[in-house]
Amino acid sequence: MVNCCGLLTNRKEPGTRLLCSLMGDPVVMVSLYPEFPQDVMSSLASCGEFVFLMDRSGSMGCPMNNSTTQETRISSARDTLLLLLKSLPMGCYFNIYSFGSQFEHIFPTSVEYSEKTMEEALKKVKNMEANLGGTEILLPLKHIYSQSCIPKQPRQLFIFTDGEVGNTKEVTDLVKMNAATHRCFSFGIGEGASSALINGMAKEGGGHAQFITGTDRMQPKVMQSLRFALQPAVGDISVSWDLPKGVSSTILSPPITAMFQGQRSLIYAQLAGQTSDATDGSVTVKYSLAGHPSQNQLHFNLKPAEDTGLTVHRLAARTVIRSLESEQRTHRGQQDEEVKKKKVVELSVKSGVSSSFTAFIAVNKDDGKAVQGPLVRRNIPTPFCGIIVEYQTLFFLLSGLGPLMFRAYTSSQIRLDFSLYVTGPVVRHEAASPPPRKDPLLQLVSLQKASGCWLLDAHLAAALGKASEEVEKAKPASVNSEVWASILALIWLHGFKMDAKEEWELLTLKAVSWIKAQNAPCVSECVEAGNTLLGCSVKKEDLGL
Template identity: 35%
Template sequence: MRKSGILSKQYLCRGLFQRGLWFFSSSDEVELKAVAVNVTIQDFVADVVSELFFRNRLQVSNETVFVFPVDSNTVVHTFYATMGDTRIEAMLWEKEEAQQLRKATSGMKNLRYLQDQWDLWGPVFACFLGSLPPDREVTISLCYVQELPLQPDGAAQFCWPYELFPQVFPWRRYDSTDQISSEEIPKNLDFIVCLKSAHGVSHVDINCSYTPLQYIAPDQTSAEVSLKSSPWLHSDLNLLVYYRGSHSLSAVVERRDPKAPPGSLLGDPVVMVTLRPYIPEVVPNPGQLGEFLFLMDQSLFHDAQNTLLFLLKSLPLGCYFNIYSFGATFKAFYPQSVVYRQESMDNAVRRISSISPGLGGCDLLGLLRSIYSTPLLQGHPRQLFIFIQRKISNEEEAVMAEVSHYRDQHRCFCFSTCDSFNLSQAMALETKGECVCIHSNMNMTSEVMKCLQQALQPPATRISLHWDLPPGLEVSVIRKAPEMIFQGHQSFIYAQIHGQAQDPEMGEGAVTLQYHVGSQSFDYTLRFSLSPSADDRWNEDLTPCPRKLSVHRMAMMHLLWKLFWEGTNRAEDIWHSTVKSSLSLGVLSPFTSNVAVRVKQRNAGHCDSLPQDSCMLFSPCNLVPCQLLWLRGSQPVWFKSIKFWMLQKSQFCLETLGHKAPDTEAPTQLSASCREQKPPPEEQVMEEPPAFNMSWDWPISPLSTRLCDFSRLRAVVALQKANGSWALTAALASALGLSKADVEGQRPNENVQTTVWATVLALVWLHRYKWKVSWSELLEAKARRWLYDQAEVQLEECLEAANRLLGCFVEPIIFRI
């Protein structure tokens, strides 16, 4: 474990947590002795109450610090540490006052030192706990609420890091089928999970030994399970919860706080609706295919030319697209996104070489703000393909704030090198996209085309919710439905229920989800109870955490950020109301900040919350370094050694050697045809670029047959039309390794159109080399679709002639759509 260099402090943080961030863990010298965790999972929200007991095994005192992540799907509302009769509690305070208190806190510079010294990256809460004496214990109490991700099979996934399990039997590991006697069940592991769903709990899947699922309610809407051991093979706990029935729509209503005034968020019931639309595998109608934006880091451009060509050729007719290059400044190919057709595609291909390599600044933030300021195109989901190489050292937090603000309006696919991996991963996770770490240009093309296949899957669009409540009640939506939901994803909607029902006997409400997938429309209606049973899962004296209000806390987090982005925090009444709500629920907001205090307890077992209005607590001697930090570490999580990285760089050098295409007519004719075509007025470019250079200017290696084949593949792809067809030209024949006379002479008969014959020939050739590269799948699909749309096409005769001419045997299944 790495030491900081300041007072040789040993940090209690190591190990990865879900979503690529990291969580509290023990160093080798501070042993995790026992764990008590209670988790309540209701549909797709988890409420976690945990106590961690650590002991310093050193013979000297050990400086310790507690660190945990604060992402957009988690609300950590309670944290305190107890060492003997000393208690340290983190609480929220109005931001300006908290800043004044920090000025009086000694050691804050040590806390900020973590920002540049830590190996990992992201927004975290950090609190120094001080010196832990030899052979003494510290108890960490942590409570948080978290929205759970949806798995492809419909399960709700809850994770807990392996480092937060006590090592009871280090010499043996159990799997979930092992029979463990009661004497062997560890006494220092108390891990209980309570499951609730109106749909009913079906079963669970856990990667460790656990007790049989015990149903608490006769209708199986409530169940409980306990862990018997930690996960095997040093894995994180992975708990999957499966529910019964349809999962397209679910609702959880949480009762109001009787102590809060009606009309406030706490004083009204809050409903959380989970949207998981069913999306069939259909082909969307033209005009509903999406807006694809390609953001290219100029310093990465030379290695991405092939990838950009494949992307442009693989887009479907009727979608919208644009290409941006960014460095110290950014430029767009078009002032706004244009329709994908032959003219716009040819123009974009020609403009690729206008992207000049640049090693200056990296204005990704300015580019994103420019994109987000342009209106969304109705029926065209926005998806960003971001290629980034350089580290953005000073604007990462601002970039993530912008991405988070618009996360329901777009999706990011990020392709990065080592330096920018963490930021890229965070952007992709925030928008439910994908992130790929690039280690060679060949790897880049393959991974990008896989992501494009995913991006072309039809999403649910035009999403709307309609409420039906008893007379006297109305709904105020806190977080509205997103612009789109993709296959396998979900979205959480929070709403506040106002008013008083005129008829108390009417205790049910209903919500209807409506959405479209292509030309198909869907709607689901769910009825839910407005009088949920009280959550008596834990008594108040069992845990020091405030009364459980998990749905209210998640709703409060979204409400506070909504008010912040709307700028309504300037109004005095709204500002005071939001600050008060933030403090009462322990929900961190743009208006509040963390403050930690150290006090001596009269009774070491006394666990009541510290009064925030007690001025004596905030004397300088009681203040503890505590702050929300943005760590700027740059080490990616999966590069395990320098040796591994060097092997990847060696592969990159070998693969880029010899990428010059054979001397064919394709580059010349392509450039000439592009120059002859002029875009329509709405697609006029900002400046006239030079012709696209298809020679790629890389030295040829006669020893690399694979790379020569790849050069021919590029030439064939460059000649494909936007609609998926090929023209019968000498350039195509040369790219296929044939003469034009041979190609024309082998045409089955005069009734076969030359374009059909050329398309079949190119399709068979692409399919023949598919075992070498998988990037041509989308190009083949476009060609098949074009052939399918042609009238009276003699495909069998064309296929037989193509097999004979190319010396291969491809079966007719190649034409199946």
């Protein structure tokens, strides 16, 4: 593991009052960037139970972002599940759950990964829609945890949601209670996803949290987490400090519950006390990797050569504030809620770091006083193309400008009043346009078999942008069709889709393993012929062959 450590002291200028204890004491920032031994990392897990829990509440039908493609969250989720299912290793087990107001599962219990089970799952994934109502995640989690674990198949749980729940603490407590038998990887889709829920599940489940917002694509982030899930688990993580007599440390960061190859973790510590003799300290990180105890130690100087200001102090303050905010949201309604809020406000004001309870205000440069005056409201125009409101058999389609007031009556004659302020152009809804052409990458990926190979057929030729006759004619005579098809797929991915390597890297590892297992002759000849056919110049070594 590579460790970087920096010590930054507070900036004390003549006449400057210390903002608070944190801003006045020295602060240490330790950056952990794991690089595990190659022999450990090369043995990516070929076993495991992978359980995918997908949100299918109504809001998953919303667009992923404001781009013109209008890809919805649920359609992106379907594409992501396709990549996940194609990338799973042979010999593992899997299942897919979806939830809203109720939950569904594809198989009663997790099944062994094979061509048959993969295809059965993909058929049902294609029909997934955002039609299960609200966001009730606790019941499916309880059901999953009630299922017995499969011997020698560590459970990896992937949870996707775009909302928040009213029982965040109950959910995270349940994940924590079962953390000994699984790792939890969570994904927040869109700006409305609860950070307390997403971060809390990953933290308590020893996994990793990802947020997909703005123009982010879901697929690369999810595939990164799958790579993490295939890594050996790192456990028993502890951090200890060796400091001179008279100096003590207070850890400001939440405990580290998981470490992954290439994933940075930061630790902040506040130092207090003084020493006149010793000037060195050290920090030791201990952990268990693949069942073997390991540790790394780093020494640092307690007296940096230069004054480095308050940058790291504010970063540490931000970490403390975010942690307190998360606890405050999780413990809503409890007695210490106001206490935590008060701590957040106090630290935010004194450190100059904004929080959910504070904001920056305009100050007159001449007299240093806050600018006074009434608040001015400005309406920010937002493009609006229509809202569909559904109450049993009643539908409304709204489109237009200006303030809107409308009333809806359900079949039980309960009146519901809504007020909307809508700005933007009036959009006329014409006949439905044909569905967009499928992404060429996903088209090729969808043709891969569970074993990792591709079949030589018209569908593959179309995905490669070639006629079937061209592909057949270019095949070396001594090579069987499946090996030739698989090498062509690898060349196409390396030649045309390197920008999406994170999305297809794992499934190509399966393909390479399958090709090597065939002991096929003339692989070099195949690569050369494939490059000529596809107009690429990919080397055999680049393919892993």
